[in-house]
Amino acid sequence: MSNWDLMMPGMGLTAIGLAGVVISYAGIAHTFMDGMHALTGLTMFFGLIFLSAGILEGGVSTSNKAKATTLVIISISLSFGAFAFTMSESNTLPTFAGLMMMIVTPAVVIAYVAAKMPMYLKPMAAIFILAGVAAITSYVGFGVYGPSPYLLQEEVVEETVEEVKVIPPGTPVFAISIMEGSSEQGMPDYEPDVANVPKGHVIEWTNDDNVVHTVTSSIDFGETFDSGLLNGGEKFLISTDDLSLGAYEYMCIVHPWMVSTLVVEE
Ligand SMILES: [Cu+2]
Known part of the structure; x- marks a missing residue:
């Protein structure tokens, strides 16, 4: 039922992406962290898309191989997620996790509907797309007009500090x-x-x-x-x-x- 020509590259990309994400959040690649987690995260998403396309081709697979692969990927993802949330201090992590959920939840529901109730597929997909558009619009909207500095360019205050040569007496x-x-x-x-x-x-x-x-x-x-x-x-x-x-x-x-x-x- 499942298509191994899609699943193999899917697993490869997922593994590479996952490794990169772990490295960037573990703080090993400190300098490149910001770019790296985005890039490897994207690699992982593509891997997961290939993987799920492979697993789900021709309906939900009942083959043990496909089940085992799915379980392995899920457990790796879950343990990484648990690790990241308890150990990492990165402040972009909640955003990243939120994006993952935004992609995973509709994907699971749509896949389920496609397999079990194909007649509801189009309305379901439309609902999710509209919800996504609304969510992104309000996120950006609140980001621009709200207090979050995440999407805002920090205002650069023009100030130049001169070096102090002699400490004035009594100054801590x-x-x-x-x-x-x-x-x-x-x-x-x-x-x-x-x-x-x-x-x-x-x-x-x-x-x-x-x-x-x-x-x-x-x-x-x-x-x-x-x-x-x-x-x-x-x-x-x-x-x-x-x-x-x-x-x-x-x-x-x-x-x-x-x-x-x-x-x-x-
Ligand atoms: Cu130095």
Whole structure:
């Protein structure tokens, strides 16, 4: 009943896609994560489409081979999903899971209707397509007019922070260390990784490594602040008085995987 010429490439694509998605959410490929999960997710979707087309050709298959394949794929997907939801801190994961559900639920219902009640297939498909269009429209609508920053271009505030050469007396200092060995990808880099600095403090980065690093604001490539090359032992100081409240992601130009966040608080 099932078509193995479709199922084989389907399984291959699904496996490759799944591996890529796991890698990107496991944080191994930190730098490429955003692009990678989209690309591998797409690969996986295509794989699943081929796979289900193969399994469902000629009706719902009763062959044990097809059943076993389906079970294996479902259990891999479920265990990955459970892992991702408990272990991952990625904030795009709920969106990704939502998209999966949006595709899987109608696909299952339509496949079932196609096999058991073919006369209702067209109205069912129409309902799902309309629901999908309505959902996407309202999602985009709320994304644009609502508070979610996900779909919005972040407004770039034009501000340039000058390096502090001499700390004014009585000013509290917040120290951030560029840790030894941080040039190596995967090693701890800036410590603390998320620095919550109360406004009024001077922030002092110290290069405790013996390799050259920088402290460079990421969003505008050093427009807001940029230490330039810091040799081992050198310091870079800026005043939070010159920064608006909020989060600033910064990185090392020499080692772009060194990324941390600075949060200026009240
Ligand atoms: Cu570096």
